Amino acid sequence: MPSLTGPFLALAESGTPSASLACMFPLRAPPLSLRAMQPEDAAAVQASRTHPDNVRYQGWRPPTVAEVVDHARRQDPASVGRAVGTVQAVLLEDGVFVGDFGICTTLPLPTVELGVTLAPGQRGRGLAIRGARMLLDALFAAGVHRVAAVVDPRNAPSLRLFERLGFRREGHALASYYDEVYDEWADEVSLAMLRSDWIAKNLVDTQAPRL
Numbered sequence: 001m002p003s004l005t006g007p008f009l010a011l012a013e014s015g016t017p018s019a020s021l022a023c024m025f026p027l028r029a030p031p032l033s034l035r036a037m038q039p040e041d042a043a044a045v046q047a048s049r050t051h052p053d054n055v056r057y058q059g060w061r062p063p064t065v066a067e068v069v070d071h072a073r074r075q076d077p078a079s080v081g082r083a084v085g086t087v088q089a090v091l092l093e094d095g096v097f098v099g100d101f102g103i104c105t106t107l108p109l110p111t112v113e114l115g116v117t118l119a120p121g122q123r124g125r126g127l128a129i130r131g132a133r134m135l136l137d138a139l140f141a142a143g144v145h146r147v148a149a150v151v152d153p154r155n156a157p158s159l160r161l162f163e164r165l166g167f168r169r170e171g172h173a174l175a176s177y178y179d180e181v182y183d184e185w186a187d188e189v190s191l192a193m194l195r196s197d198w199i200a201k202n203l204v205d206t207q208a209p210r211l
């Protein structure tokens with residue numbers, strides 16, 4: 001019989017989602033950990049998001065480190081799932097920055113949209129998928145109803161990531177996003193996963209080999 005682990009065990013035992021997302025960070029799955037972005041992470045985050053390898057399909061391309069510091073100071077990690085806005089989290093491997101997640105709380109509450117960027121040189125190691133699984137476990141165990149992602153269809157690594165996680169393709173909008181930097185109307189593929197999908201997937205998959 002498949003078994004539940006981690007936050008799902010607590011969820012199954014309590015029978016109800018956690019009332020609070022406040023204690024979501026830090027998340028740990030050694031050697032990886034995920035915590036809310038701090039001002040001291042700003043230089044690494046800004047450099048990663050604006051690096052030529054990463055900049056093409058970004059929704060947020062902070063032009064200065066100061067803008068990222070400001071975001072880190074203003075954000076409230078306890079607002080995830082509770083209030084509209086974006087909380088930026090950093091993914092660390094043995095304490096070293098390897099990427100970031102944008103966790104955007106959307107309406108109707110509690111729903112979330114995710115974005116992810118790995119630092120230059122960190123792709124192809126499964127870091128994004130392992131970080132995302134850690135984050136999805138925490139979000140869904142805490143009661144988030146739906147997690148979505150919006151991806152440019154030309155961004156093949158990002159589509160692969162969300163489909164490997166089990167996100168469902170919900171639609172393909174034509175020329176729906178205007179990218180000011182590249183001066184073009186881009187298509188958007190919408191993907192999403194429901195909390196019920198994640199629980200069912202983890203029930204059947206806990207014994208199965210992962211990627």
Ligand SMILES: CC(C)(COP(=O)(O)OP(=O)(O)OC[C@H]1O[C@@H](n2cnc3c(N)ncnc32)[C@H](O)[C@@H]1OP(=O)(O)O)[C@@H](O)C(=O)NCCC(=O)NCCS
Pocket residue numbers: 053054055057058059115116117118119122123124125126127128129130150151152155157158160161211
């Ligand atoms: C999107 C992005 C995060 C995906 O990174 P990624 O490293 O390909 O993603 P994953 O963590 O899922 O790694 C999967 C790859 O690692 C390989 N891998 C190696 N070791 C692995 C392991 N232990 N576990 C899982 N996969 C592993 C897989 O085979 C796979 O390679 P493939 O896609 O060539 O088949 C990255 O391309 C990126 O930062 N892009 C720029 C920013 C961006 O556009 N973000 C999206 C905006 S919506």
